[in-house]
Amino acid sequence: MLVNHNGRIAERSVLGALRWVPGTRIDIRSVTEGVLEITADPGGAYAIAHNGQLQIPAAIRRRVRLRIGHRVLLAAHPDRHRLIIVGESVLQQVVSDVAALIDGGEQQ
Known part of the structure; x- marks a missing residue:
């Protein structure tokens, strides 16, 4: 999934x-660089847009270094009314870590 030019995610x-x-x-909370947690919250400061898209405000995108055009992984947790968004920089690091674990585990 991509973050579009308005900071929206249309999934x-x-x-x-x-x-x-x-x-x-x-409610949108920055967890760490490249990771956001979004939860349903009747008192939340944000809302799902009228077109059904999730818009991430620019200030929050800057805080976690999530840029327009970046690919993101969306992980829904319906039982917790939570969505986790993981940016491509974090995903690249996870894939590198897994590859190193696999490569380090191979016998030569």
């Missing part, structure tokens, strides 16, 4: 799995 199937419809109030 309705994931948001649908969470039962988040336009107007659903959410």
Whole structure:
């Protein structure tokens, strides 16, 4: 999935799995560089847009270094009403770590 030019993520199937419809109030929390946690929160400062997309405010994108055009992994946790967004820099590091673990485990 890509972050579009407005900072939106248009993955309705994931948001649908969470039962988040336009107007659903959410809270967006930066966990660490490249990782966001979004939770359903009736008192949340943000909401799912009228077109059903999730918009990540520019200030939050800057804080976690998530840029327009970056690829992200979306992980929905319907039982916790939570969405985790992992940016491509974190994903690259995870893949590198797994590859090193595999390569280090091979017998020569």
